Amino acid sequence: MNVQYHVIIVGSGIAGLSAAATLAGHGLDILIIDESGHRGGQLLRKTRLKPSCFSKFEPDLMKSKGFDLVWTINKDPDIDWLFNARVLGIFKDRRLLVHIENIKTHGEKASEKIIEVRAENLILATGAREKYLPFKGWTLPGVMSLGAAQILMKSYGVLPAHNTLIAGTSPLMMVLASEILGNKGKVTALVDENSMIKKLTFLPLIKNHWSKLLEGAFYTSRMFLNRVSVFQGYRVIQASGNKGFQSAIMAKTTPRGDVIPGTEVRFFSGALLVGYGFAPNIELPVQAGCKLEYQENKGGWVVKVDETLESSCRSVYAAGEITGIAGAKKSFIQGKLAAMSILKKVGKINARNPKKIFTAEIQRLLFLNHQQTAYSSFLNRLCQAPASAYAAIPDETIICRCEQITMGTIKKNIQQGFDTISSLKKATRCGMGRCQGRICGPVIFDIITALTQKKPEHIGCSLSRAPVKNVNIKAFLNS
Numbered sequence: 410m411n412v413q414y415h416v417i418i419v420g421s422g423i424a425g426l427s428a429a430a431t432l433a434g435h436g437l438d439i440l441i442i443d444e445s446g447h448r449g450g451q452l453l454r455k456t457r458l459k460p461s462c463f464s465k466f467e468p469d470l471m472k473s474k475g476f477d478l479v480w481t482i483n484k485d486p487d488i489d490w491l492f493n494a495r496v497l498g499i500f501k502d503r504r505l506l507v508h509i510e511n512i513k514t515h516g517e518k519a520s521e522k523i524i525e526v527r528a529e530n531l532i533l534a535t536g537a538r539e540k541y542l543p544f545k546g547w548t549l550p551g552v553m554s555l556g557a558a559q560i561l562m563k564s565y566g567v568l569p570a571h572n573t574l575i576a577g578t579s580p581l582m583m584v585l586a587s588e589i590l591g592n593k594g595k596v597t598a599l600v601d602e603n604s605m606i607k608k609l610t611f612l613p614l615i616k617n618h619w620s621k622l623l624e625g626a627f628y629t630s631r632m633f634l635n636r637v638s639v640f641q642g643y644r645v646i647q648a649s650g651n652k653g654f655q656s657a658i659m660a661k662t663t664p665r666g667d668v669i670p671g672t673e674v675r676f677f678s679g680a681l682l683v684g685y686g687f688a689p690n691i692e693l694p695v696q697a698g699c700k701l702e703y704q705e706n707k708g709g710w711v712v713k714v715d716e717t718l719e720s721s722c723r724s725v726y727a728a729g730e731i732t733g734i735a736g737a738k739k740s741f742i743q744g745k746l747a748a749m750s751i752l753k754k755v756g757k758i759n760a761r762n763p764k765k766i767f768t769a770e771i772q773r774l775l776f777l778n779h780q781q782t783a784y785s786s787f788l789n790r791l792c793q794a795p796a797s798a799y800a801a802i803p804d805e806t807i808i809c810r811c812e813q814i815t816m817g818t819i820k821k822n823i824q825q826g827f828d829t830i831s832s833l834k835k836a837t838r839c840g841m842g843r844c845q846g847r848i849c850g851p852v853i854f855d856i857i858t859a860l861t862q863k864k865p866e867h868i869g870c871s872l873s874r875a876p877v878k879n880v881n882i883k884a885f886l887n888s
């Protein structure tokens with residue numbers, strides 16, 4: 410393995426893979442780093458030995474495209490991969506501090522160390538994570554995020570429970586319901602906070618995003634055939650159980666998002682999965698000093714990029730969900746676009762890439778990228794829980810799970826003037842625990858917004874410093 414690369418890509422999701430496949434074959438030294446042990450990020454949790462015939466029938470073909478990208482990249486000898494490797498920090502001149510774990514076949518850590526690599530050009534494609542709306546009992550065992558349940562099923566072949574209740578605002582709810590049914594599990598009910606009227610705002614977008622409609626139709630028909638009850642306009646307000654989750658109370662909400670008293674219904678189930686959309690993983694770009702911008706229609710704080718996807722830091726590019734939540738297709742387009750911007754910059758327009766064709770392709774990608782904007786707005790509007798829901802979280806509800814900080818403490822401190830993410834963190838320790846605010850950060854942002862109506866620029870976002878992820882001191886001592 411080299412220490413110096415022409416291009417380093419952080420993240421092997423669809424954006425990272427698409428960038429690597431575009432850069433492949435141009436004589437550039439490329440390194441892909443990913444903290445997980447598989448290729449393909451959130452979309453491809455398991456790399457198949459052979460692309461399945463079924464994936465060819467997916468409406469947007471993103472999974473099969475992802476598998477094809479893995480094949481292309483695997484064949485290129487100039488591309489190095491580093492898996493189970495977390496980028497902990499980015500320093501001057503794009504020097505990256507990377508924590509590498511050697512994992513034994515049965516999952517145990519064999520050894521760990523820290524290395525430094527340097528990139529002439531860096532593509533950050535670190536994806537997104539899920540967002541939450543805390544409620545009483547959301548920390549009980551058996552209550553988990555949609556993504557966690559997906560990992561359980563896809564990576565370990567384990568169902569969350571025999572009977573599973575699904576709730577929230579995320580389109581991932583239907584994906585999960587379908588995956589549970591496909592794995593012979595049962596879905597107690599799907600409790601969707603969004604009303605049909607809100608979902609119908611998708612209609613003007615059908616022309617350019619018909620594949621999403623087909624995908625939705627596929628999931629809906631699977632739920633219909635399995636007689637899954639769907640409740641629209643309801644929110645989970647409480648989860649209860651002795652040692653773990655046993656039941657949840659749902660209540661109907663007004664179009665403004667207020668709970669209507671007297672409409673409560675209790676569901677008994679083995680597990681509760683919840684999801685309120687996605688937030689971009691911006692710790693690394695923040696630590697690197699890239700400028701951010703707050704865009705509600707892109708999912709919150711995102712990396713600010715120009716048309717070439719270069720950030721405010723020279724030769725640091727951002728692609729995929731970290732420039733705005735919009736799904737796999739946008740990540741695929743942006744990975745390619747960032748790579749082509751680098752190829753253009755380093756003068757790789759040659760006989761294989763004649764300038765006219767190259768420029769036309771960049772124009773096409775820019776157009777496709779722009780087309781994703783309308784879908785992004787719809788998606789993020791659909792997923793965002795109303796401000797009133799954050800303001801109404803009961804005082805005893807835990808918000809920061811790591812430091813056990815309740816809504817009551819947060820509210821009291823906001824009233825005392827700690828109304829920015831940074832000041833609230835110092836005053837209460839929320840966001841200082843093991844997850845470093847990855848779970849509670851976006852929630853606290855929404856709580857401050859709901860309670861103070863202050864502007865996003867005033868509230869700010871979680872600051873991150875190297876190491877951006879937890880690491881044993883032993884790893885430094887071994888290096």
Ligand SMILES: Cc1cc2nc3c(=O)[nH]c(=O)nc-3n(C[C@H](O)[C@H](O)[C@H](O)COP(=O)(O)OP(=O)(O)OC[C@H]3O[C@@H](n4cnc5c(N)ncnc54)[C@H](O)[C@@H]3O)c2cc1C
Nearest residue numbers: 420422423424444450451496535536556729730736737740
């Ligand atoms: C939990 C979850 C489940 C999802 N499931 C689906 C689904 O089933 N179907 C669907 O269509 N869409 C799904 N999505 C949406 C999906 O994220 C996008 O559609 C798309 O795949 C995003 O591609 P990406 O390359 O931008 O990011 P991702 O696919 O998220 O890839 C980012 C990669 O960066 C790596 N990474 C992050 N930080 C570091 C670091 N510091 N060091 C090293 N590596 C790092 C991660 O391990 C990850 O592999 C899901 C999203 C989430 C958050």
